[in-house]
Amino acid sequence: MNLTVFLELVEFKAKTASVLPFFIGICFSLYNFHKLHLGLVLLYFVAMFIFNMAVDILDNYNDYHHATEIHDYREKTNIIGRENLNLKVVFRMMIGMIIVSALIGIGLSFVVGWPFLLMGLFCYGVGIFYSSGPRPLSSLPLGEVFSGLTMGFMITILCVYLNTYEVFQWNFTNLSEIFLISLPNTLWIANLMLANNICDLEEDEKNNRFTLVHYLGKPRALHLFVGMNIAAFLALLLSVIIGIAPWTMLGTFLATPFIYKQVQIFRMKQVKRETFICAVRILAVGAAAQVISFALAFLF
Secondary structure, eight states, X not given: OOHHHHXXXXXXXXXXXXXXXXXXXXXXXXXXXXXXXXXXXXXHHHHHHHHHHHXXXXXXXXXXXXOOSSSSIIIIISHHHHTTOOHHHHXXXXXXXXXXXXXXXXXXXXXXXXHHHHHHHHHHHHHHHTTOSSSOXXXXXXXXXXXXXXXXXXXXXXXXXXXXXXXXXOSHHHHHHHHHHHHHHHHHXXXXXXXXXXXXXXXXXXXXXXXXXXXXXXXXXXXXXXXXXXXXXXXXXXXHHTTSSXXXXXXXXXXXXXXXXXXXXXXXXOOHHHHHHXXXXXXXXXXXXXXXXXXXXXXX
16 A cells, blocks of 8 residues: 555545644644643544544445445446555554554543543544444435534544643533634534535435434525534634634635635536545635644734
8 A cells, every 4th residue: 555545545635624623723722721731632633533533444444344236336437446555454554553542542641531431432433434334424414514523623622622621611601602603613614524425425315324404405405504614704704803713813704705715616517536626625725824823822
């Protein structure tokens, strides 16, 4: 297995979905709590990144096994079949990554306490059952909800808790503020899943995967895609208005023309190889703009 194949197997191009919520958590911790435990968050970043790669391997592994014989998905689309990868090697690599990331997470739990362990267990559960079991989460209408909340909200709150565990209080105010600051990422990540399901509707139905798009239909799913992009910017604006984010974060709105253009391209055509990249670009540019504009506050 060469590097190019490995990077596709672990869906490296989509790692923006986990990296940028992590940095939002750091920015939020510094701005609102004035705290940063650099060693702890670096260990968390390593564990998070490794587990995220393992989950993407698991997704490809399960998709390979669950593919029906109606069409050539297994042989021509799935990276494992297309590159004729050894299933035992892929499985062992995945299990090894899960074990390493879990050990790091357990170690961090001994330092910061049981809430980190419970949140981590929830994330591991979603990650594993997202594509595993008789009814994987990704094949249900709940896929967008679980992917968005787990990677958008949970990654951020785990990062904030690591930095502030000595003073963090589990109350409605703290949780709602972290949810709001993470909401743009949550929505953009959910939209990534939604765009994928819009593009794959016919193929998913052939593979007995009945996602949210199956129930909504493409027209209403596209309306939802647009609506979640609008809601992401409203959340950004509200975060600044109530004071949990600096005024510099309004700089994210500079990305609006680019995001609008990508939304329009995707609305016109939903083809996986041609326009799914629009959702990836929206996430990458929108989330990066949020992180950069938030971080600029620390220079003033």
